[in-house]
Amino acid sequence: MSIGVARSVALLGLEATPVTVEAHVGVGLPGLTVLGGTGPSFRQAGDRVRAALGAVGHSVIQRKVLINLAPADVDKRGARFDLAMVVAVLRAIGELPVGEQVFVGEVAIDGGVRGVPGVLPSIRGFDDVVVPLANIHEATVGGAGAPIGVASVSELLAVLRGHVEVVSQAPPPVEPLDPPPDMADVVGQPEARRAIEVAAAGGHHVLLLGPPGSGKSMLAKRLPGLLPDLDHEAALTVAAVRSVSGRVGTVDRLDVRPPFAAPHHSSSAAALLGGGSGIARPGAVSHATHGVLFLDELFEWKRHVLDGLREPLEEGNVRIARAAATVTYPADVLLVGASNPCPCGPARTGCRCRPDHVERYRARLTGPLADRFDLAPLVEEVPADALASGAGGEPTAVVRTRVARARQRALDRFGVLNARAAAAVVRDTMSREALQVLVDAARRGRLSARGFDRAMRVARTCADLAENTVVGPDDAHEAVAHRGRLDRVWEVAA
Ligand SMILES: Nc1ncnc2c1ncn2[C@@H]1O[C@H](COP(=O)(O)OP(=O)(O)O)[C@@H](O)[C@H]1O
Ligand SMILES: [Mg+2]
Numbered sequence: 174m175s176i177g178v179a180r181s182v183a184l185l186g187l188e189a190t191p192v193t194v195e196a197h198v199g200v201g202l203p204g205l206t207v208l209g210g211t212g213p214s215f216r217q218a219g220d221r222v223r224a225a226l227g228a229v230g231h232s233v234i235q236r237k238v239l240i241n242l243a244p245a246d247v248d249k250r251g252a253r254f255d256l257a258m259v260v261a262v263l264r265a266i267g268e269l270p271v272g273e274q275v276f277v278g279e280v281a282i283d284g285g286v287r288g289v290p291g292v293l294p295s296i297r298g299f300d301d302v303v304v305p306l307a308n309i310h311e312a313t314v315g316g317a318g319a320p321i322g323v324a325s326v327s328e329l330l331a332v333l334r335g336h337v338e339v340v341s342q343a344p345p346p347v348e349p350l351d352p353p354p355d356m357a358d359v360v361g362q363p364e365a366r367r368a369i370e371v372a373a374a375g376g377h378h379v380l381l382l383g384p385p386g387s388g389k390s391m392l393a394k395r396l397p398g399l400l401p402d403l404d405h406e407a408a409l410t411v412a413a414v415r416s417v418s419g420r421v422g423t424v425d426r427l428d429v430r431p432p433f434a435a436p437h438h439s440s441s442a443a444a445l446l447g448g449g450s451g452i453a454r455p456g457a458v459s460h461a462t463h464g465v466l467f468l469d470e471l472f473e474w475k476r477h478v479l480d481g482l483r484e485p486l487e488e489g490n491v492r493i494a495r496a497a498a499t500v501t502y503p504a505d506v507l508l509v510g511a512s513n514p515c516p517c518g519p520a521r522t523g524c525r526c527r528p529d530h531v532e533r534y535r536a537r538l539t540g541p542l543a544d545r546f547d548l549a550p551l552v553e554e555v556p557a558d559a560l561a562s563g564a565g566g567e568p569t570a571v572v573r574t575r576v577a578r579a580r581q582r583a584l585d586r587f588g589v590l591n592a593r594a595a596a597a598v599v600r601d602t603m604s605r606e607a608l609q610v611l612v613d614a615a616r617r618g619r620l621s622a623r624g625f626d627r628a629m630r631v632a633r634t635c636a637d638l639a640e641n642t643v644v645g646p647d648d649a650h651e652a653v654a655h656r657g658r659l660d661r662v663w664e665v666a667a
């Protein structure tokens with residue numbers, strides 16, 4: 174009996190674990206048995222591998238082959254181990270030299286090699302990897318060295334025998350990325366524009382309230398463009414989420430733009446938070462990580478689906494328990510909600526809703542999630558003649574520069590954005606007058622106890638945008654105005 178070994182990687186969520194594939198080739202009844210993995214596509218690996226070996230003319234299929242994957246206690250599923258199985262079998266019979274390469278990929282029965290999801294997070298840190306040609310770009314993005322992409326088993330053999338260096342060349346991505354929409358397109362809306370800027374600068378969640386057509390979606394889509402480019406690590410995380418859930422080839426370069434995800438209000442908990450059969454796939458909240466999660470028609474969402482956001486908003490990641498396994502995905506988002514103030518969505522005509530209907534409508538957001546929003550500008554319909562003039566406001570590039578400076582000030586001072594800073598350390602940077610403004614607001618019932626600390630953080634961000642070391646009374650007034658509107662929304666409902 175001869176043994177061959179090849180390295181591969183198992184993936185659970187975004188967490189990669191090295192796997193050793195061992196092939197035992199011996200005498201006995203011809204057959205190929207695969208042990209150590211689970212799930213339907215893993216169970217068919219034996220058939221694929223045997224057919225692929227046959228396709229390149231290998232008589233090993235006439236022998237008794239046993240393939241085992243180790244370690245035993247790691248969840249191993251999918252077709253991603255096929256390439257390593259082929260290599261291990263051929264090494265067992267001396268057809269290929271031993272080696273330390275890591276293989277991730279699926280083989281087809283005609284000897285082709287197919288792309289698989291999750292290559293990027295699988296091969297991070299490895300410098301000698303062989304992947305399907307379809308995955309070569311994401312492997313280049315995520316790997317330490319220069320990966321090799323193969324389109325077929327015969328190419329794989331040629332590479333491993335040293336006959337050729339790189340067999341197939343994938344063309345580098347050429348289409349430029351779409352330019353992000355610009356703030357200069359937004360006419361009027363000074364209050365909402367400011368709220369979006371404060372949100373970007375401090376990491377504060379924002380709720381846009383206004384009638385249909387007032388520009389809420391327009392504003393939300395412009396928020397990612399105000400955020401700084403992602404650092405390398407964050408960009409890799411965003412790409413990894415796409416890699417595990419997208420179609421093969423979705424990740425063709427490292428995109429440093431903060432992502433934007435806008436799931437529909439009819440979304441299931443699985444679509445928003447992650448789920449699906451087998452190993453849970455990431456949901457919209459993870460696709461938005463390090464960027465913006467936009468929940469339009471916020472009051473139309475199912476209550477239990479929104480409730481599932483509480484933990485991600487608190488923790489910055491989301492845990493999804495399934496029978497197969499519990500996985501954790503990143504979910505560090507800036508949340509933007511948008512809604513009509515009531516079910517009828519009153520433009521100029523005024524609201525025609527019964528008060529109890531309005532109450533029931535808004536009740537969907539009471540409690541912990543309502544508490545997450547620090548900013549709630551009223552977005553009013555811009556008159557048609559103003560829209561016609563087309564006179565927009567400051568362009569994204571200008572606002573973005575202010576935002577970047579404000580964020581840097583917060584990071585230098587607290588090590589985190591203001592929305593995440595501890596209340597006590599924020600308080601230390603408030604002037605006595607600023608605190609007094611908040612105390613007065615609380616006394617007049619315009620700030621709840623919880624709203625107080627949140628208003629303090631927003632005021633801190635306003636001061637950072639103005640490049641002030643100490644938070645002044647004007648900053649506090651502005652914070653109360655942002656927060657006060659929010660409190661009034663719930664008052665109207667009461
Ligand atoms: N303030 C505005 N400035 C420029 N265009 C606007 C503005 N408000 C609305 N529009 C126009 O109306 C369209 C609908 O706006 P949208 O953002 O979808 O509104 P909402 O999400 O509030 O229903 C936009 O695509 C844009 O063409
Ligand atoms: Mg909209």
Ligand SMILES: [Zn+2]
Pocket residue numbers: 515516517518519523524525526
């Ligand atoms: Zn109404």
